[in-house]
Amino acid sequence: MKYLPLLLLAIVWETVVQLGLISRDLLPSLSDVARAGWTLLREGDLWQNGAASLYRGGLGLLFAIVIGGLLGILMAWWRSVDAFLGPLVEALYPMPKSALIPVTVLWLGFGDGSKILLIFLGCMLPVTLGAYNGARSCEQVLVWSARSLGASRLRVLWDVVLPSALPELANGIRTALALTFVLLVSSELIVARSGFGYLIGFLGEGGIYDAMFAVVLVVAFLGFFADRLYQRLMDRLLAWRD
Amino acid sequence: MVDSEGDSVKQIAVERVSHVYRPARGREVLALDEVSLEIGVREFVALLGPSGCGKSTLLYLIGGFLPVEKGAIRIEGAPVRGPGPDRGIVFQHFALFPWRTVRANVRYGLEKLGLAREEQERRAQHFIEMVGLKGFEESYPSQLSGGMKQRAALARTLAVDPKMLLMDEPFGALDAQTRSLMQAELFAIWQRTPKTVLFVTHDVQEAVRLAQRVLVMSARPGKIKASVSVELDRADPHIYRSPAFAEKVDEIWNLVRDEAIKAQ
Numbered sequence: 001m002k003y004l005p006l007l008l009l010a011i012v013w014e015t016v017v018q019l020g021l022i023s024r025d026l027l028p029s030l031s032d033v034a035r036a037g038w039t040l041l042r043e044g045d046l047w048q049n050g051a052a053s054l055y056r057g058g059l060g061l062l063f064a065i066v067i068g069g070l071l072g073i074l075m076a077w078w079r080s081v082d083a084f085l086g087p088l089v090e091a092l093y094p095m096p097k098s099a100l101i102p103v104t105v106l107w108l109g110f111g112d113g114s115k116i117l118l119i120f121l122g123c124m125l126p127v128t129l130g131a132y133n134g135a136r137s138c139e140q141v142l143v144w145s146a147r148s149l150g151a152s153r154l155r156v157l158w159d160v161v162l163p164s165a166l167p168e169l170a171n172g173i174r175t176a177l178a179l180t181f182v183l184l185v186s187s188e189l190i191v192a193r194s195g196f197g198y199l200i201g202f203l204g205e206g207g208i209y210d211a212m213f214a215v216v217l218v219v220a221f222l223g224f225f226a227d228r229l230y231q232r233l234m235d236r237l238l239a240w241r242d
Numbered sequence: 243m244v245d246s247e248g249d250s251v252k253q254i255a256v257e258r259v260s261h262v263y264r265p266a267r268g269r270e271v272l273a274l275d276e277v278s279l280e281i282g283v284r285e286f287v288a289l290l291g292p293s294g295c296g297k298s299t300l301l302y303l304i305g306g307f308l309p310v311e312k313g314a315i316r317i318e319g320a321p322v323r324g325p326g327p328d329r330g331i332v333f334q335h336f337a338l339f340p341w342r343t344v345r346a347n348v349r350y351g352l353e354k355l356g357l358a359r360e361e362q363e364r365r366a367q368h369f370i371e372m373v374g375l376k377g378f379e380e381s382y383p384s385q386l387s388g389g390m391k392q393r394a395a396l397a398r399t400l401a402v403d404p405k406m407l408l409m410d411e412p413f414g415a416l417d418a419q420t421r422s423l424m425q426a427e428l429f430a431i432w433q434r435t436p437k438t439v440l441f442v443t444h445d446v447q448e449a450v451r452l453a454q455r456v457l458v459m460s461a462r463p464g465k466i467k468a469s470v471s472v473e474l475d476r477a478d479p480h481i482y483r484s485p486a487f488a489e490k491v492d493e494i495w496n497l498v499r500d501e502a503i504k505a506q
Contacts, residue, residue, distance in 0.1 A: 141337035144307045147325040149402060150354030159350075163341045240341045242384030 037214030060119025072131025097122030130172020134165025291459030330404030
């Protein structure tokens with residue numbers, strides 16, 4: 001079984017705490033964490049904050065995929081769009097996206113809006129670059145074939161360029177998916193009244209470390225699960241690749 | 243030649259066409275130099291020349307994929323304005339849509355025609371069977387051999403019933419046996435549903451085997467060097483062994499050889 005090392009790590013964790021090798025103030029035992037997690041689940045804290053986070057993350061990522069993908073394909077297809085936006089994308093790509101947290105708060109306040117905007121801005125560029133590179137790799141003869149079979153120039157964009165871009169675009173979206181979790185939790189940690197990040201910060205400040213660890217584990221698991229699910233989906237969607 | 247009306251209008255007329263190839267880096271190359279040719283309705287013409295002589299470029303110009311910058315190209319008397327379903331194209335490397343199954347590839351042009359779904363399926367199936375791909379309808383191109391890919395591409399092009407077939411070294415990427423089989427099949431298809439065919443190749447035997455007329459191109463910059471009529475009994479399965487075939491190949495090979503040497 002592939003995930004045996006994870007199980008091993010869990011056992012080591014529980015053992016070192018139970019044996020008193022590490023102080024419980026620094027690392028609560030895994031069983032305590034599980035118990036605290038169960039309580040959070042039962043009392044609804046996890047659901048409430050989870051729903052808030054999912055909403056922000058989902059919407060921000062959705063905007064990033066749609067607008068970022070569109071931008072990338074337009075850049076690849078029209079040289080003038082590329083000439084205008086290309087340098088902007090290049091310059092902004094390496095910027096640490098978390099630096100935008102205070103900016104989005106300044107614009108949209110402490111609520112959902114600022115998180116959605118942050119995730120949208122932070123996740124857009126990897127998607128744009130994926131779509132751009134993918135669309136650039138689109139073979140000329142495929143475009144010509146579609147044109148000679150009666151497709152208009154615009155139609156070719158949807159029928160040929162987009163599917164050609166899909167494998168690279170999918171990679172860009174995968175990066176964006178991981179980034180979503182990073183930006184979501186860090187922005188909620190700093191300024192928010194709900195969400196996973198908020199919950200982690202709240203519990204940490206209150207000294208309720210077993211519950212805090214539980215939320216951290218939940219977020220880690222969700223990130224892992226989302227990535228696996230995404231890859232499954234892409235394997236099916238891109239089954240035509242050799 | 244000035245066309246009047248009716249039968250005298252050629253299916254394809256190329257008049258003093260020159261084309262300059264401009265690579266992203268490096269200097270400009272004159273690919274075609276005042277090329278003129280005419281192709282009649284339902285005529286099967288091979289365009290033969292050494293590699294790099296511009297024969298594919300000429301085909302792309304006729305297909306409307308590249309802009310005609312100097313000279314004129316007319317299809318049934320009207321200047322070419324972009325690609326169209328009247329001119330079906332078959333590329334050397336098949337150019338199938340890799341994300342579509344064989345069936346969906348063949349259906350593509352039929353979708354663009356706006357046919358009813360049932361009619362699309364019926365016609366797609368007809369052409370899939372015609373090229374011998376029955377049983378492979380749901381396969382993706384990546385699952386097919388080279389010969390099967392080219393059959394699928396041929397079916398996709400034939401399905402929209404183009405008046406003209408533009409073929410760019412269509413069998414150049416296939417092994418010798420498959421190539422020979424495909425030549426025979428293409429010829430059989432052409433006999434059953436005659437279309438105007440312009441067939442680009444650098445293979446003299448292939449040109450003689452298939453075409454009623456062989457246009458020989460010079461090395462770059464490409465010009466039409468000669469037009470040779472070929473009258474052979476193509477129903478003969480042993481055409482390759484007939485003396486007439488060998489003579490024709492010799493005659494054309496003599497025309498091509500100097501150009502091939504120049505092109506090296």
